[in-house]
Amino acid sequence: MEKKRVTITDVAREAQVSETTVSLAFKEGSRISEPTRKRILETASRMSYFPDSAARRLRFGSGKSIGLIVTDITNPWHATVVRSADQIVRSSGYQLIIAESNWDAATEVDVTRNMIESRVLGLIMCFSETTEESYLLIRRSGIPHVAIDTVPPFYKGPSVLSDHLYAGSEAARHLLFCGCSRPAFFTSDPGTRRFSTFTLLEKGFLSGLRKGGIDPQSVPIIEAGLSISQGQDAYARLRASGIEVDCIFCVNDLCAIGALEEAKSRGVSIGEELRVIGIDNLEFSALETVSLTSFADPRQEIMKAAANYLIESIEDEEPLDIHRKFRSRLIERKSTSRAAH
Amino acid sequence: MEKKRVTITDVAREAQVSETTVSLAFKEGSRISEPTRKRILETASRMSYFPDSAARRLRFGSGKSIGLIVTDITNPWHATVVRSADQIVRSSGYQLIIAESNWDAATEVDVTRNMIESRVLGLIMCFSETTEESYLLIRRSGIPHVAIDTVPPFYKGPSVLSDHLYAGSEAARHLLFCGCSRPAFFTSDPGTRRFSTFTLLEKGFLSGLRKGGIDPQSVPIIEAGLSISQGQDAYARLRASGIEVDCIFCVNDLCAIGALEEAKSRGVSIGEELRVIGIDNLEFSALETVSLTSFADPRQEIMKAAANYLIESIEDEEPLDIHRKFRSRLIERKSTSRAAH
DNA sequence: GTGAAAGCGCTAACAA
DNA sequence: TTGTTAGCGCTTTCAC
Numbered sequence: 001m002e003k004k005r006v007t008i009t010d011v012a013r014e015a016q017v018s019e020t021t022v023s024l025a026f027k028e029g030s031r032i033s034e035p036t037r038k039r040i041l042e043t044a045s046r047m048s049y050f051p052d053s054a055a056r057r058l059r060f061g062s063g064k065s066i067g068l069i070v071t072d073i074t075n076p077w078h079a080t081v082v083r084s085a086d087q088i089v090r091s092s093g094y095q096l097i098i099a100e101s102n103w104d105a106a107t108e109v110d111v112t113r114n115m116i117e118s119r120v121l122g123l124i125m126c127f128s129e130t131t132e133e134s135y136l137l138i139r140r141s142g143i144p145h146v147a148i149d150t151v152p153p154f155y156k157g158p159s160v161l162s163d164h165l166y167a168g169s170e171a172a173r174h175l176l177f178c179g180c181s182r183p184a185f186f187t188s189d190p191g192t193r194r195f196s197t198f199t200l201l202e203k204g205f206l207s208g209l210r211k212g213g214i215d216p217q218s219v220p221i222i223e224a225g226l227s228i229s230q231g232q233d234a235y236a237r238l239r240a241s242g243i244e245v246d247c248i249f250c251v252n253d254l255c256a257i258g259a260l261e262e263a264k265s266r267g268v269s270i271g272e273e274l275r276v277i278g279i280d281n282l283e284f285s286a287l288e289t290v291s292l293t294s295f296a297d298p299r300q301e302i303m304k305a306a307a308n309y310l311i312e313s314i315e316d317e318e319p320l321d322i323h324r325k326f327r328s329r330l331i332e333r334k335s336t337s338r339a340a341h
Numbered sequence: 342m343e344k345k346r347v348t349i350t351d352v353a354r355e356a357q358v359s360e361t362t363v364s365l366a367f368k369e370g371s372r373i374s375e376p377t378r379k380r381i382l383e384t385a386s387r388m389s390y391f392p393d394s395a396a397r398r399l400r401f402g403s404g405k406s407i408g409l410i411v412t413d414i415t416n417p418w419h420a421t422v423v424r425s426a427d428q429i430v431r432s433s434g435y436q437l438i439i440a441e442s443n444w445d446a447a448t449e450v451d452v453t454r455n456m457i458e459s460r461v462l463g464l465i466m467c468f469s470e471t472t473e474e475s476y477l478l479i480r481r482s483g484i485p486h487v488a489i490d491t492v493p494p495f496y497k498g499p500s501v502l503s504d505h506l507y508a509g510s511e512a513a514r515h516l517l518f519c520g521c522s523r524p525a526f527f528t529s530d531p532g533t534r535r536f537s538t539f540t541l542l543e544k545g546f547l548s549g550l551r552k553g554g555i556d557p558q559s560v561p562i563i564e565a566g567l568s569i570s571q572g573q574d575a576y577a578r579l580r581a582s583g584i585e586v587d588c589i590f591c592v593n594d595l596c597a598i599g600a601l602e603e604a605k606s607r608g609v610s611i612g613e614e615l616r617v618i619g620i621d622n623l624e625f626s627a628l629e630t631v632s633l634t635s636f637a638d639p640r641q642e643i644m645k646a647a648a649n650y651l652i653e654s655i656e657d658e659e660p661l662d663i664h665r666k667f668r669s670r671l672i673e674r675k676s677t678s679r680a681a682h
Numbered sequence: 683g684t685g686a687a688a689g690c691g692c693t694a695a696c697a698a
Numbered sequence: 699t700t701g702t703t704a705g706c707g708c709t710t711t712c713a714c
Binding site: 358359360361362365372373374377396398399400401402 | 683684685686689690691692
Binding site: 048050051052053054055057058063073074076079080082083086087090095097098099100102107113114116117118119140141142227228254257261264265283284287288289290 | 404428436438458602630
C-alpha cells in the first residue's frame with residue numbers, strides 16, 4: 001500500500017463537502033452546523049488528516065512562532081532560560097522555536113537564517129560574540145528582536161541583561177569586607193575571555209577593588225575557563241606560579257567549585273585562608289559540603305522582560321526599545337565567611 | 342515608510358528578470374550565467390530578500406527537518422542528548438527542531454501535533470508516559486520515529502535505550518560485593534515512580550538482591566524524587582522511620598547527592614556505615630568532596646544509534662525496526678568503597 | 683540561458 | 699449554512 005499525504009481535498013471529497021467547509025470545521029466557533037462539523041472531524045480523523053502548517057502559514061501571511069537562539073543548551077543558565085521562555089511564549093499563544101549555536105559562528109548564522117526564513121515573528125538572541133553576521137541578518141530582516149545575557153560590542157538593539165558591572169564590584173566589596181587583601185580574578189578561557197560578560201565582570205571587580213584601595217595592576221588575572229576541571233587547573237597553576245592570594249572571584253560557579261576543590265585537596269582552609277565567589281548560584285553551590293558564595297541572577301525576570309517586550313513589539317508594531325539591567329543578588333555562604341573580630 | 346515583506350517577485354522585477362531566474366540564482370550549479378547570478382544575488386541582498394521556507398516547502402513537498410521532543414531540557418541528560426542530536430542531524434544535512442514537554446501531557450500532545458503539522462521527516466521522542474495520545478498521533482501520521490530514554494508500556498515501536506534492568510542488578514551486585522546487607526531503594530516521586538525507567542531499575546535491583554540472598558520484601562522502597570533536596574528529605578524520613586540500612590541505590594545522582602549530604606550532616610561515615618550509588622554520572626559526582634559511585638550511560642552512542650536509524654528509515658523508506666539497549670558502566674568511587682578484609 | 687505557466691495545501695473573500 | 703474563486707511565495711516542467 002502506497003503512503004500518500006492526505007490533504008484537505010481528500011477529506012473534502014470523502015466527506016462530500018467543499019474544502020472550505022473542511023477548513024471551517026477545524027476552526028472553533030465558525031459558522032458551520034454541528035452535525036457537519038462532527039462528520040468532517042470524524043472523516044478527517046479516520047483518514048489521519050493533519051493540516052499542513054506551511055500551507056496555512058503561506059496563506060495566512062505569517063505564523064505564530066518566536067525564535068530563541070542560545071549558545072549552549074547544556075549550560076544550566078541557558079536551559080532555565082529556554083524553559084521559562086517556552087512557558088511565557090506558549091502562554092501568550094505563540095510557539096517557541098529553539099536553536100543552539102554552540103558558540104560556533106557558522107552555526108549561529110545558519111540557525112539565524114533558518115529562523116528568518118521560517119518567518120518567526122520575533123527573535124530572542126544569546127549572541128556568541130564570535131560573528132557580527134547574524135546580527136546583520138536580523139537587522140536586515142526587520143524582525144523584532146531582543147538580546148539577553150550578552151551584548152556584543154557591535155550590538156545596538158534592545159537588550160535585557162544582568163548587570164555584570166555591578167556584580168563585579170559587589171564581589172570586590174564583599175571580599176574586602178570579609179578582610180581579604182590579595183584577590184585574584186579567574187576569567188574565561190583565552191578564546192572567550194574578551195566576551196562582554198567577562199570583560200564587564202573584570203572591569204567591575206577591578207574598579208571595586210580600586211575603590212577599596214587595592215591596585216588593580218597587582219591583581220592576577222587567570223584565564224581559567226568555565227568548567228570544574230578548568231577551575232582546578234587554574235588554581236593549580238596559580239599556586240605553581242608562587243603568587244599568593246587570599247581570595248578568588250570566578251566568572252562562574254563551575255570554575256569556582258573546581259578552584260575550591262583543588263584548594264581543599266591541598267589542605268587550604270576555605271573561608272579563612274582562601275575565600276571564593278562564583279556566579280550562577282547553582283543548586284550544588286548551596287550544598288553544605290560545597291557552600292559557595294555566589295550571585296543569583298533573576299533569570300525568570302530577565303526572560304519575562306525580554307519575552308514580554310518582544311510580544312509587545314510584535315503585537316503593537318511599535319518600534320519600542322528596551323535596555324534593562326537586572327542586578328544579581330549575592331548569596332553569602334561559607335566560602336566567604338567573614339573574618340572574626 | 343511602510344515595511345513590506347519582499348518576495349521573489351519583487352527581486353525579479355527589480356533585477357529585470359523572471360522569478361524563475363531568481364529562484365535559479367539561489368541554487369548552486371544551476372544553468373545560469375555567472376553575471377546574471379551575481380547581479381541577482383546583489384539585488385536580492387540589497388533588497389533584504391529572504392526566501393520563505395514555508396513557500397519552498399509547500400512547493401517541494403517536504404522540508405529537511407527532524408523533530409526531537411524531550412521531557413525536561415534542564416536535565417543534563419536531556420541537554421546532552423539535544424546537543425548530540427543537533428550535531429548528528431545537522432551534519433547529515435537536516436535541521437533539528439527541538440521541543441520540550443515538561444512532563445506535561447497536554448504540552449506533549451501539543452508539540453507532537455506541531456511537529457507533525459510542520460511535516461518533520463522523522464521524530465525522536467522522549468515520552469513522558471503521562472499520555473498515550475501523542476504516540477497515537479505519531480502512528481497515525483506515519484512519520485518515522487524512535488523512542489529514546491524511556492519506553493512507555495503502550496509503546497511498541499523502535500527504541501534505543503539504556504538497559505535499566507541491567508543497571509539495577511549491577512547496583513545490587515556491587516553493593517553486596519562491598520559487603521552491604523541492608524539495602525534501600527530511593528525511587529522517584531509518587532507521580533512518576535511508575536514510569537518504566539524507575540520500575541525497571543527497581544525490578545533489576547530487587548532481582549539482583551534476591552540472587553545475592555536478600556529478600557526483596559525486606560527492602561524499603563522510598564518515594565524520594567529526582568532532586569537534591571528530595572534526596573535529603575528522603576534520607577531524613579528514612580532515619581526518622583527507624584529503619585536501619587547500610588546502603589542506598591538512588592534512581593539518579595541528584596537524589597543520591599542529597600541523600601549523601603543529609604547523611605554526612607548526621608555524621609554518618611560514607612563508604613563505611615553507608616554506601617550510595619546513583620545514576621547519571623554527573624560531573625559533580627566525580628568531585629573529591631562528593632565522590633559518588635554512579636552509572637555512566639553512553640548517551641552519544643544512544644543518540645547516534647537513534648538518529649542514524651531515523652535518517653536511514655527516512656532515506657531508504659524501509660520499514661526497518663530497531664530495539665537496542667546499551668549497558669551503562671559502573672563508575673566506582675568512594676561512596677561505595679569496598680569493605681576491608 | 684531565460685521565461686511562462688502550473689500548482690503545492692490552505693483560507694478568506696465573496697456568492698449563493 | 700455551504701460553495702466558488704483566487705492567490706499566498708515558491709519551484710519545476712516545458713517551451714523558446
